Amino acid sequence: MEEKSEESFPVRVFSLQEELRAEEEHMETHEELQEEVSREQQVSVSRQRAEQELTLLLTTGREEQQLTVQDANRTSVFQFTVSEEMDCCQVGGQSFLVTLGKLSLLLQFKTPTDMKNFQQLLRTGDDEGTRKGCPEVEKRGNQDEGQTPRHPMMLETRTEGAPTQDYQQVLLQDYPRTTTYQKAILLNESDFRGKVVLDVSCGSAMLSFFALQAGATKVYAVESSPMAKYAKILVQSNGLSDRIEILEGKVEEISCPELVDVLVSEPMGYMLLSDRLVESFLHAKKWLKPNGLMFPSSGDIHLAPFSDEQLYFEHYARATFWQQRSFYGVNLSALHSAAMDEFFRQPIVDTFDMPVLIAKSVKHCINFMEAKAEDLNRIEIPFVFTLLQSGLIHGLAFWFDVAYVGSKAAVWLSTAPTEPLTRWSQVRCLLQTPLFAKPGQTLSGTVLLVANNRQSYDIHISATVDQSGFTSGNDSDVVEPPQTASLLRVQSEENTGIQGDDNLQSMLVGTIMRKIKSRTWKKQRYFKLQDDFMTIWYKSKKAGNSHSTFSVSDLEAIREGHQSEVLLSIADEFPADRCFTLVFRGRRGNLDLVAESSEEAQSWVRGMRKLIENLENMGEREKLDQWIGDWFKKADKNNDGRMNFKEVQDLLKMMNVDMNEQHAHRLFTTADKSQTGTLEDDEFVLFYKMLTQRDDVLRVFQEFSFDGQKLSKRDLEDFLRDEQLEGGDIQLHAKQLIECYEPSDTAKLLNAMTFDGFLMYLGSVEGSIFNPQWLGIFQDMSQPLCHYFISSSHNTYLMENQLRGQSSVEGYIRALSRGCRCVEVDCWDGANGEPIVYHGHTFTSKILFKDVVTAVGNYAFKASEYPVILSIENHCGVEQQRVMAQHLNHILGDKLLKSTLDGKAPSRLPSPEDLKGKILLKAKKIGGLEESFNEMAEDSQTGELSDEDEVADIEEENQHRESVRRTFKKSKQRLSKELSDCVVYCKSVHFSNFKHSRIHSKFYEVASFTESKGRKHLREAGADFVHHNSRQLTRVYPSGFRTDSSNFNPQEMWNVGCQIVALNFQTAGEGMDLNDGLFRQNNSCGYVLKPRFMREAEKFDPETPHEREGYQPVVLTIQVISGQQLPKVNIKEGSIVDPLVRVEIHGVPMDQAKQETRYIDNNGFNPVWYDTLCFTIHTPELAMVRFVVEDYDKTSRNDFVGQYTLPLICMQQGYRHIHLLSRDGTSIPPSSLFVHVRITELE
CATH class of the missing domain: 1.10.238.10 (EF-hand)
Structure with a gap:
């Protein structure tokens, strides 16, 4: 008995032999087609839904192998014997195409490992694994284990600098397109058998191969692009040079050796005609014999009106930037109209759902057999639509069909929104002004396509609602969306640590995933890792969209599952294991993606995390x-x-x-x-x-080098000790720097540092202005909470302004990820008994309280292990307060602090160290902390639920507006005991005055002030304010007048020891620069220990710092030497930055100061100043130093270029680099300043 082995693999199967769309007289029934396939190929075929998971059995005997596909009932769906006539190839990260005669099956494996195992077991041909029609395999003989034979028609090896292959790969991997061409040609093989064929604009010559498969004797393939030489390689490698002849040049210019029987081409562009290849196809008819055939034979352009308010306002919103009347002091509004015109002229290439169409489509037919090339110079398409529903008409949508009419069958390729997605998608053109119409009314007009010299068409649309007489229109230009060419491979696979990484290899092949913007906006995109292993490319569907690539360095994090509001909204449609979110640095929006399988999702998640890890581990070189x-x-x-x-x-x-x-x-x-x-x-x-020759650094190097060529170890020690003023073991440090930064092995052996090594050191973390010793946890974390400045957020839920901005849990995720330790939750009664979060009395959007709590629970301790404070602004009734308490207890569990740490009544606040991993609630509480130990406490009490009603704060600041005062009184409602019990160490209280506070207030009580009240207190009683903050927490938040969510300067509140100085994290600027600068120290954990004189009972008044004990002013001297590769701020061609540097001191009032260098004319690349700035600082413990680079403008306000902010006490002395940050606080390498710093005590 013959021994057999059997292996099984879970797969999804896509049968590419679908039922044909055809003209009635040419139509072949599905049953007839199956009979023919069964008769000719001896295979059993039945249609199978692609979504159903099947089992693939590979049975291997001594003489043959057999492939069987079974359904869940073990019923055979496909079955055939592996033979030399079978072609197979890998077409994706985990997909395999098997072709036998006219039948093609796309096998999608569950994992890349399954596919690799299948490939290794599959044998097609002799025992050595060679295969008929696969010369590259034959030449190799026995392949190395794990290598996979490739289909001869699929050139998968890309040549650097040849973007044509990248484009051809996209075409070939458009399976609806490629499969339709194969069906059209093979089902009409009688039209090709023994015939001569001309393949126009052949690309990779795939249609030429199909023609030969159908029996053509000769094919002439015309191609004018560099792809012609690769097509020749394919033809030669398949041994078909005698049957396929590549003619390099344009079809209008080449001379074909003979007349041909059939023309084949893929001439379609967006809207069928966009790249004008159809004209070339028509020109080729001069080589067509009388009664010859054309594949395709005709094309139809379809158009229909659509209503899509979101799409319209996306474009409208893009132009609102130009409505600003004071952008850095410049009125931009004069350009708003031009911007609107430009944005609305751009067609949108994307997909959409059929419900956006509000009338049946009309079509314009072009018979390629009869049309002339000159007929396509100007095409006028009149239309009359009868509206099916009422609404605004925002524009016209376009798609196309092409027909391949042969003597035996007619095959159609459609790009309609109801059909499988192709590379052409659909096109939408907006009207400048939407038109309103009712059901039954008619929209009439014309679409005029005029060929231009940009290988495209100008589109002129005019439309009228006949019953109302209202008209609108637009002028557009159909342009091919930009293709991303091959990128220079800077580092080899070995250097980036990706050799042999299956995930990254799969990413290089590319994957189709869904990009999700909302529950209704879900578009397929083709994502691919570029050859530089730094760039992710995806096929953009919007014309003119410049965001078709992003760098791995732009990514901050990758979240798996339903970890965004958008993905949560589709949780019922897509499982969590297929979903992930790419989070970008700064304020760029997230990218929510859904993969076709959990394995593909994991492959991308693991691959991108690997790339991010490699990037973070990069050395200076x-x-x-x-x-x-x-x-x-x-x-x-x-x-x-x-x-x-x-x-x-x-x-x-x-x-x-x-x-x-x-x-x-x-x-x-x-x-x-x-x-x-x-x-x-x-x-x-x-x-x-x-x-980039650094003469400024070379001058320093030669000053300390004995021979001018290198720094000996002793030279380097002298530099570190005498110039950089570094302490500790200098000898050991010098040796470590040489080992770390010196690129020359010879210099290392000599215990020396070359100029390149010296430059690397000065550009590193150790050579930066921020002392790396203060980057980790270095402060005492065991003191009471009130002894720390705490990174705090205001209106955390807002992503924009506080009048109409979007509310989102993303605000909490981003703030917590930045180390914020106190977030605000503004709670109101919601529908269905669920509390909501939004900015009350405004038009901001609303989110669920439970979603906020979930986000806080998930992200509270990812960036820092120290406690998080939830500052509750409570406007809910008792019932929904109980719901709030339920959510807090259920979702946060043990993370929520619900009792004192030791179960006893404490006498002071616990420390951050004590509270690691805990979430504290700051809100109103029934009674005091001591009464929490009394079981007879009331179930509820009446009082103000919140001390932070911003509308009431505005009212108090507008005492003359009596009506406002009467309307917006702070609400007095009952407080639920359940919510009150969640409050332990942070009870919100009303503040009377410092005298009352000193006598009556408790250490666990927290007062809250607007910025104006805070300023009033510090002016009138600064020392008392400091003393108050040495015993208990104080929260200060922005004025309600800041409807744009701008920030106040937090420094003045830090000067009096306020711990919770809450800022709008979503708003970049000076306030957040200072906040980021202060909390950059101590491992960015969100807690910074206040100076000793602010923690103890001694008297300190920021207005008179010289009166405190231990007063020691210093002189800060900064020489601004040079700048390196400053970013451009003006995109205008030829514009060069005129940089100047401003150094600002933020601290107690006596220390506030700023000085500037002169500006350098037209040099943002390597400006040199050598300007010295000098400051006297009376309270260095509180001083912040902010470096700002601006582009000087003598006629208007200077433009921002970059900044860096840090505490004075964290500054390193000597020669240092300052690595600049953008406006939103993200790094902009390699932009930097080179400075010399000296801090001396004032006698």
Whole structure:
């Protein structure tokens, strides 16, 4: 008996032999087609839903292998014997295409490992694993284990600098498109058998191969792009050079050796005609014999009116930026109309749901057999639509069909929104002004397509609602969305640690995933990791959209599952294991994605985390290499892997360099060692080094180098001790720096540091202005909470302004991820008994309280293990307060602090160390903490539920507006005992005055002030304010007048020891710069120990700091030496930054100061100042130093370029680099300042 082995794999199967759409006289029934396939191929076929998971059995005997696909009942769905006639290839990270005659099956495996195991077991041909029609396998003979044979028609190896292959891969992987062409040709094989075929704009020549499969004797394939040479390679590697002849050139210009029987082409662009390849297809008819055939034979353009308010207002909102009347002091509103015109002229290439269409479509037919090329120069499409529903008409939607009519069957390819997604999607053009229409009314007008010299069409739309006479229209231009070319591979796979990583290899192949914006906006996108292993590319569907790529360095985190509001909204539709969220640094919106399977989702999640980890672990040399590679990619416009002088000149402008042409050419010529007139990889590195030569650092290096060539270990020790003023074991530190930063192995052996190593050290964390010793936890964390400044957020739920802004749990996630330890929850009665969170008395959106609590529970301790305070602004009735208490207890569980730590009545606040991992509630409480131990406490009590009603605060600040005072009194309602019991150490109380507080207040009571009240108290009783804050917590929050969610300067409240100085985290600017700067120390844990004189009973008044015990002023001297690669702030071509540096001191009133350097004209790349600024600081313990770089403008307000803020006590002395941050606090490498710092005590 023959021994057999059997392996099974869970799969999904897509049968590519679908029922045909055809004209009635050419239509072949599905049953007839199956009979033919069964007769000719000896296989059993039945249609199967792609969504159903099946089982693939691979049975291996001594003589043959058999593939069987079974359903859940073990019924055979597909079954055939593996033979030499079977072609197979990998077409994705975990998909495999099997083709036998006219039947193609796409097998989607559950995991990449399953697919790899299947490939290793599958044998097609002789025992050595070679396969008919696969010459590359035959040449290799026995393959290495794990290598997979590739289909001869699928060229998967990409050549650097050949974006044509990247584009062709996208075409080939459009399975509806490729499969339709194969069906159209093979089902009409009688039209091809023994015939001569011309393949117009052949690309990879795939249609030529199909023609041969149908029996054609000769194919002439015309291609004018560089893809022609790759098509030749494919033809030669398949041994078909005698049957397929590649003709390089345009079809209008080449000479075909003979007339042909059939023309084949894929000439379609967006809206069928966009890239004007149809004209070339029609030109080719001069080589077609009389009565010859064309595939495709005809095309229909469909159009219909749509109503999509969200899409319209997305475009409208983009232009609101230009409505600003004081943007850095400049009135931009004059350009608002032009911006509106520009944004609305751009067609949107995307997909949509059928319900947005409000009338049946009309179509315009083009018969390719009869049309002439010149007929397509101007196409007028009249239309009359009868509206099916009332509403606003926002524009017209377009899609197309093409027909392949042969003598045996007619096959259709449709890009309609009801059909499988293709690369063309659909196109929508907006009207400048929406039109309102009712059911039964008619919309008439014309669409005029006029060919332009941009290989595209100008679209002129005019439309009228006939019954009302209202008209609208628009002018657009159908442009191919930008394709991202191959990128320069800066680092090898070995250097980035990705060799052999299955997840990253799968990402390189690419994956189709859904991009989710809302419950109704779910679009398929093709995502792919680029060859530089730093860039994620996805196929954008919107014309003109510039965000089709993003860098791995832009990512802050990856969240798995339903970890965003958007993904939560579709939780009933897509399981959590297929969903993930990409979180970007700064204020860029998240990207919510849904993969086709949990395995694909995990592959991307693990792969991107691997890339982020590699990026974080990069050394200084690797980071420099990455920056150089980034500049190379930006400059290499034609992606040929080299730069000519014109590209170098453009690069200099991008780099903020104003260099005369003669000097630039001299650097270029020096770097061009090969004398080819272009710079390649190593030559560009040399050019970059010459361009970035740091004479300022070289001067320092030579000052301390004995021989001017290197720093000996003793030289380096002298520098560290005498100039950098570093303490500790200098000898050991010098040795460690050489080991860490010196790139030369020879110098390391000599215990020396070269200039390159010295430059690396000064650009590192150890050479930065922020002392790395203060980056970790270095402070005493065992003191009472009131002895710490606490990073705090105001209106945490808001993503924008506090009048109409969006409320989102994302606000809590982002704040907590930044180390914020006190977040605000503004609670109101909601529908269905569920409390909601929003900014009361405004138009801000609403979110559920329980969702907020869930987010806090999930993210409270990811960035810091120290306690989080939930500051509750309670406006709920008793019933929903009980619901709040239930959610807090149920969701937070043991994380919620519900009793004192030791179960006894304490005498002071616990410490952050004591409260690790705990969430505290700050809210109103029935009675005092002592009464919590009394079981006879009341069930509820009447009183003010919140001390932070901003509307009431505004009322108090507008004493002259009596009507407002009467309308917005602070509500007095009953407080539930259940919610009260959740409050332990942070009881919200009303503040009377400091005298009353000193006598009557308890250590666990928390007073809250608006910024104006806080200023009033510090002016009138600064010392008392400091003393009050040494015993208990105080919260200060922005005025209700700040409807734009702007921030006040937190420094003045820190000056009197206020711990919870709450800021709008969503608003960038000086306030958040100071907050980020203060809390950057101590491991960014959100707690910073206050100076000793603010924690103890001694008297301190910020107005008279010299009166305190231990007063010791200092002199801060900063020499601003130079700047490096400052970012451009003006996108106008040729614009160069004129930088100046302002140094600001924020502290007690006597210390507030700012000074500026002079500005440097036209040099943002390497400006040099050597300007010295000097400050006297009376309270250095409280002083913050803010460095601001601006672009000088003599006619208006300077433009912001970058900033960096840090506490004075965290500054390192000596020669230091300041790594600049953007407006929203994110890093902008490699932009920096080089300074010299000296701090001396004032006698």
